[in-house]
Amino acid sequence: MRQIKAAILAVGTGITVLLAAPVAAASDFPSKPIRIIAPSSAGGILDLTSRLMGEKLSRQLDKPVVIEDMPGGGGIIGMQGMLNATPDGHVLVMGSLGPNAANYSLYSKLPYKMEDFAPVINVISMPSVLVVNPKLPVKDLDSLQAYAKSKDGDIAMAISTMGASSHLIGKVLQRELGISAIDVVYKGAAPAITDLVGGQVDFMVDNMITAKPMIESGRLRALAVFSAERSPLMPDVPTVAELGYPQLAGGTWLGLFVSAKTPPEHVQRLNAELNKVLADPGVRETLIKQGGNPVGGTSQEFDEFVRKETERWREVIQEAGIKVQ
Numbered sequence: 001m002r003q004i005k006a007a008i009l010a011v012g013t014g015i016t017v018l019l020a021a022p023v024a025a026a027s028d029f030p031s032k033p034i035r036i037i038a039p040s041s042a043g044g045i046l047d048l049t050s051r052l053m054g055e056k057l058s059r060q061l062d063k064p065v066v067i068e069d070m071p072g073g074g075g076i077i078g079m080q081g082m083l084n085a086t087p088d089g090h091v092l093v094m095g096s097l098g099p100n101a102a103n104y105s106l107y108s109k110l111p112y113k114m115e116d117f118a119p120v121i122n123v124i125s126m127p128s129v130l131v132v133n134p135k136l137p138v139k140d141l142d143s144l145q146a147y148a149k150s151k152d153g154d155i156a157m158a159i160s161t162m163g164a165s166s167h168l169i170g171k172v173l174q175r176e177l178g179i180s181a182i183d184v185v186y187k188g189a190a191p192a193i194t195d196l197v198g199g200q201v202d203f204m205v206d207n208m209i210t211a212k213p214m215i216e217s218g219r220l221r222a223l224a225v226f227s228a229e230r231s232p233l234m235p236d237v238p239t240v241a242e243l244g245y246p247q248l249a250g251g252t253w254l255g256l257f258v259s260a261k262t263p264p265e266h267v268q269r270l271n272a273e274l275n276k277v278l279a280d281p282g283v284r285e286t287l288i289k290q291g292g293n294p295v296g297g298t299s300q301e302f303d304e305f306v307r308k309e310t311e312r313w314r315e316v317i318q319e320a321g322i323k324v325q
Contacts, residue, residue, distance in 0.1 A: 039078020041188030075099030089266030208291030
């Protein structure tokens with residue numbers, strides 16, 4: 001009888017351990033340093049935002065958060081870098097409009113699909129701004145249009161990353177103005193801006209976070225903000241809506257993703273911690289000063305947003321006939 005009771009107790013204890021195991025595993029996350037992949041060069045919007053978020057997240061979790069830049073391939077290299085890692089939530093990627101929405105329509109062959117990702121949190125949104133080298137004899141959209149036509153296509157537009165908002169909005173801008181330009185593609189905003197300041201290219205649609213310091217220093221000239229209302233950070237710069245092109249209003253967004261194979265409880269933990277990061281007054285102030293609007297929210301809300309953005313840009317890409325080989 002004692003042997004039977006002992007056997008029953010052993011089985012019961014085993015079941016208790018098995019039931020407790022997932023809870024313990026969830027509570028132990030993260031169990032090692034976290035890595036955030038930024039699919040861009042150092043100094044770009046993806047890199048800067050990743051470092052800001054990572055620094056605060058590291059303090060919250062008391063765990064190292066390492067930022068790794070993986071530029072190139074229209075964000076594809078960075079996406080693959082995350083997907084090739086162990087899918088346990090310790091490796092995230094800072095996604096954006098290009099690789100996580102537009103690429104599905106831009107590329108006929110893409111080494112990943114939307115279902116490979118689990119959206120974690122929507123980090124920021126921000127309008128884009130049209131900037132030119134100040135030596136260019138243009139002060140507004142009309143004079144840019146006239147100048148480009150006088151050059152008969154011999155004018156260069158910098159593209160920070162293939163398929164990014166700078167690329168898509170820039171191509172739609174060319175279509176709406178009835179101009180053509182040589183597209184010069186870079187591996188991030190920082191090298192693109194460097195060449196624009198140096199005069200190697202003529203104009204660019206860029207994110208406010210990277211363009212703002214150059215505009216304020218006079219090294220770049222802002223012609224228009226791609227929004228319906230003027231930005232409080234650039235109150236003297238007219239919007240595309242004011243200038244008669246409301247259809248050009250738009251910008252970019254950044255959000256963090258993990259592999260779809262990541263345990264849901266790890267995604268929830270990351271979402272909760274990152275919402276705390278975005279609620280931090282210092283983080284919010286920095287993002288707003290750089291031109292970003294902190295978003296946050298649930299992972300489900302971010303998933304719905306990404307799906308809507310994918311459909312929106314699919315229509316724009318098809319209408320404009322933009323394709324990337």
